[in-house]
Amino acid sequence: MFVKLIGVGVTVFILNQATGIGGEQMTYLMNLVKITLTQHEVNSIVHTIHTEKVILNNGKLPYLSEYEWAEYIKRQMQSKAEGRDTSKDLWITPYIVEEANPVPGRTGPGFIVRSAGPDKQYETNDDVLGGRVYN
Numbered sequence: 344m345f346v347k348l349i350g351v352g353v354t355v356f357i358l359n360q361a362t363g364i365g366g367e368q369m370t371y372l373m374n375l376v377k378i379t380l381t382q383h384e385v386n387s388i389v390h391t392i393h394t395e396k397v398i399l400n401n402g403k404l405p406y407l408s409e410y411e412w413a414e415y416i417k418r419q420m421q422s423k424a425e426g427r428d429t430s431k432d433l434w435i436t437p438y439i440v441e442e443a444n445p446v447p448g449r450t451g452p453g454f455i456v457r458s459a460g461p462d463k464q465y466e467t468n469d470d471v472l473g474g475r476v477y478n
Contacts, residue, residue, distance in 0.1 A: 385471055388416055391420070397477070402477050409439070412438075432471070434458075434461060438458055440454065445476075447474060451476045453475050
């Protein structure tokens with residue numbers, strides 16, 4: 344995924360040079376790319392947590408500290424983004440794993456994985472979320 348980001352970044356840079364896109368537009372385009380890639384990563388983390396933690400814990404999210412979740416995510420996602428701390432999003436902000444009732448966009452309790460998004464502030468409009476309802 345990191346290689347994809349570099350490729351897109353180079354493409355945006357070339358577009359900038361060819362078309363004169365300004366810095367503000369470049370930041371906007373790069374954030375769109377990062378949001379898309381982060382959503383994919385969040386969805387992978389949600390799937391991994393559900394299959395390896397929730398199912399084995401009688402259908403509930405086990406309690407882990409922020410540090411323990413970060414280490415777990417880093418271990419599980421390491422092969423998907425070599426050379427990057429995968430416990431953090433593409434803006435270098437830690438992912439948060441938490442229970443939610445209801446899970447946004449769904450009905451019922453479950454858990455979510457949250458990226459703070461481009462503004463690096465949690466629980467704002469640009470957060471990138473993925474979640475799963477408990478069965």
